[in-house]
Amino acid sequence: MGKVLVYIASSLDGFIARRDDDISWLDRFSIDSVDYGFTEFMKNVGTAIMGARTYEQSLLHPERLLASVKNYIITRRILPVIPGIDTVFWHDSLPDLVNTIKKESNMNIFIIGGGQIISRFIDEGLVDEIRQFIIPVILHDGIPLYSKLTREIYLDLIDTVKYQTGIVELRYSLNKEQNQ
Helix, strand or coil: CCCEEEEEEEECCCEEECCCCCCHHHHHHCECCECCCHHHHHCCEEEEEEEHHHHHHHHHCHHHCCCCCEEEEECCCCCCCCCCCCEEEECCCHHHHHHHHHHHCCCEEEEEECHHHHHHHHHCCCCCEEEEEEECCCCCCCEECCCCCCCCCCEEEEEEEECCCCCEEEEEEECCCCCC
């Protein structure tokens, strides 16, 4: 059975974007020869989940949409759909969504973002693993990654990877026993 995974980059001070949703500060770390394990990660992903705000940003940059997987968008609003992208809008409970997806596929579930959605999935104990990439920049202000957590969350370190760009990947599993 697939795992529920977070794979995301943040600044050293914990922001995933500037206040205006701008992520151009990541561009200087995009090097063709380094994909930060993303290609390998996506080989086992069958479904992506994101919030409406992340989806709207993806509509502005269609190259960011994941055409190879089914995309669930957490929203109560009616949003446009891009032809050729398998898109489902969801407004029911997150545990029900995970159960629905796990009945559809044995592949991993990728929680793309944003921070509020990631926080909700973590808070509800639905995430199995977090792969957080720390970008060597301090933004000072922006959209925080873990903005909506309502409690402490304990993690177990699985691995760390240092990249030539100065980015560090931290891979954690959620400690199910301590988080109950």
